[in-house]
Amino acid sequence: MAKVLVIVPFPMDEDNLSKRKAQLDAVRLGEGIEFDFKPVRIAPVNYVSQQDSVLADVGILEAGLQAQAEGYDAVCIDTMSDSGMSALRSVLDIPVIGPGRHSMLLALTLGEKFSILAMWDRWRHLYTKTLAELGLQHKCASLRSAGLQPNNQSLLAGKEDEFFPALYEAAMRCIEEDGADVIILGSTTMHEAHAYLAERLPVPIINPGPLTYRLADAAIKLKLAHSRVSYPSPSQIATKRLAEMGKIAAGL
Amino acid sequence: MTRILLLSPADLDLADEVIVTGVTDSDTETVHRRVIYPSCPPIGAHDWALADLAIMAAGQDAQAEGFDAVCLADFGDYGANALRSLLDIPVVTAGRASMLHALTLGAHFSVLTGERDYVRVKKLVHEYALDSQCAGIHLLRPEAEVLDVVGKAEVLVIAGGTQKSGFDAPNIPIVDPVSLAVKIAESLVSLCLSHSRHAYPVPQMRKAALIKAISHQS
Numbered sequence: 001m002a003k004v005l006v007i008v009p010f011p012m013d014e015d016n017l018s019k020r021k022a023q024l025d026a027v028r029l030g031e032g033i034e035f036d037f038k039p040v041r042i043a044p045v046n047y048v049s050q051q052d053s054v055l056a057d058v059g060i061l062e063a064g065l066q067a068q069a070e071g072y073d074a075v076c077i078d079t080m081s082d083s084g085m086s087a088l089r090s091v092l093d094i095p096v097i098g099p100g101r102h103s104m105l106l107a108l109t110l111g112e113k114f115s116i117l118a119m120w121d122r123w124r125h126l127y128t129k130t131l132a133e134l135g136l137q138h139k140c141a142s143l144r145s146a147g148l149q150p151n152n153q154s155l156l157a158g159k160e161d162e163f164f165p166a167l168y169e170a171a172m173r174c175i176e177e178d179g180a181d182v183i184i185l186g187s188t189t190m191h192e193a194h195a196y197l198a199e200r201l202p203v204p205i206i207n208p209g210p211l212t213y214r215l216a217d218a219a220i221k222l223k224l225a226h227s228r229v230s231y232p233s234p235s236q237i238a239t240k241r242l243a244e245m246g247k248i249a250a251g252l
Numbered sequence: 253m254t255r256i257l258l259l260s261p262a263d264l265d266l267a268d269e270v271i272v273t274g275v276t277d278s279d280t281e282t283v284h285r286r287v288i289y290p291s292c293p294p295i296g297a298h299d300w301a302l303a304d305l306a307i308m309a310a311g312q313d314a315q316a317e318g319f320d321a322v323c324l325a326d327f328g329d330y331g332a333n334a335l336r337s338l339l340d341i342p343v344v345t346a347g348r349a350s351m352l353h354a355l356t357l358g359a360h361f362s363v364l365t366g367e368r369d370y371v372r373v374k375k376l377v378h379e380y381a382l383d384s385q386c387a388g389i390h391l392l393r394p395e396a397e398v399l400d401v402v403g404k405a406e407v408l409v410i411a412g413g414t415q416k417s418g419f420d421a422p423n424i425p426i427v428d429p430v431s432l433a434v435k436i437a438e439s440l441v442s443l444c445l446s447h448s449r450h451a452y453p454v455p456q457m458r459k460a461a462l463i464k465a466i467s468h469q470s
Binding site: 026027028029030031097101102105106108109110111112113133134135136138139175179180181182198202203204206207210211214215217218221222224225226227228229230231 | 274275276277278279280342344348349352353355356357358359360380381384385405406407423424425427428431432435436438439442443444445446447448449450451452
């Protein structure tokens with residue numbers, strides 16, 4: 001049985017964690033693979049500034065540091081920011097899948113240009129960072145948001161009537177005004193809107209969380225992990241220090 | 253159950269079992285068909301135009317035959333865009349999928365290729381706007397030179413290679429384009445994703461009979 005660790009980027013209770021796990025229902029997975037969802041201990045309240053990005057990187061690194069030693073075959077990161085992905089790749093030999101990078105590259109197998117549909121504009125920096133790293137800014141038709149305040153715990157529950165049509169309208173503008181061939185949901189927290197949008201939009205829309213589960217399966221079966229040349233190992237891993245940091249954060 | 257049609261160029265003579273057992277889900281079936289190009293090897297634009305036609309002919313009925321996806325094993329991606337315009341099911345190609353996937357594994361990729369595909373790979377890298385992400389396109393030459401290329405690469409893509417070709421470079425991810433294409437196709441089917449109709453519009457009139465007639469392989 002292959003085991004995949006899904007790192008959830010905020011501390012949360014079982015009820016809210018189940019909303020994250022519900023992403024598994026959106027993809028048909030083969031036999032012999034299972035997913036464990038683990039919330040981080042170190043995190044910002046949301047991802048809107050550079051302070052948040054640093055805390056997110058450290059929190060996800062801490063949460064995944066022992067994944068290989070614990071017997072996991074791959075790690076998925078449940079945030080489009082790909083926070084902690086590079087840091088974890090530098091210390092783990094198993095595949096580490098970040099939905100931001102993977103969904104942008106997969107979008108280019110489905111069309112020539114993609115747009116990223118976000119809840120609010122304060123997420124823009126998450127996408128511009130990955131686009132710059134990939135050097136694929138010219139393949140992004142637009143970054144648009146629906147101007148809605150997200151909630152990373154309860155997600156979209158109870159707000160479907162207001163949020164889903166607003167997201168649809170913003171997505172249509174990506175297609176009609178910006179020339180997008182493919183839409184990417186700007187956050188794994190938006191997964192509850194995917195089916196609604198997929199039914200109505202005239203172009204494919206990528207649900208980034210479920211995509212990572214399939215790509216983790218592909219990476220395991222193809223025995224294909226990241227390049228050590230691109231992600232060199234540190235001279236020393238700060239295992240003890242990171243564990244202490246995790247404990248301190250959990251106690252606050 | 254997922255049924256994938258894998259089309260490979262006859263001149264490569266890929267084994268029927270090109271996809272290693274255990275790579276796909278137990279209920280995924282891969283049907284492999286060889287396609288003869290009218291002008292082979294495909295080293296220039298004349299050959300490519302005919303290869304486009306041959307692949308389009310071989311794949312145009314895939315959806316009607318009940319396949320859920322089509323994979324093209326030729327790194328040259330011949331006929332891919334045409335098939336996307338004709339089919340609603342995903343069409344995943346060895347060249348495009350493997351070069352994009354290589355960028356999930358490292359910041360730059362290098363391509364190792366034989367003379368058959370060298371010029372075509374250069375064209376595709378440019379067409380897919382990956383010039384600045386491609387560290388180099390190298391002709392497969394004697395062992396020592398290959399090792400030199402491998403030594404400097406972040407991620408290696410073997411054009412025309414398969415998982416059974418036995419190429420080995422410890423510590424560097426090597427993308428086998430055919431296995432990858434099949435795995436990505438399976439993933440797209442399981443996510444109910446296919447190409448965008450905005451990028452690949454359907455023709456106003458399909459010419460299936462004409463395509464079949466002029467591509468008839470005796």
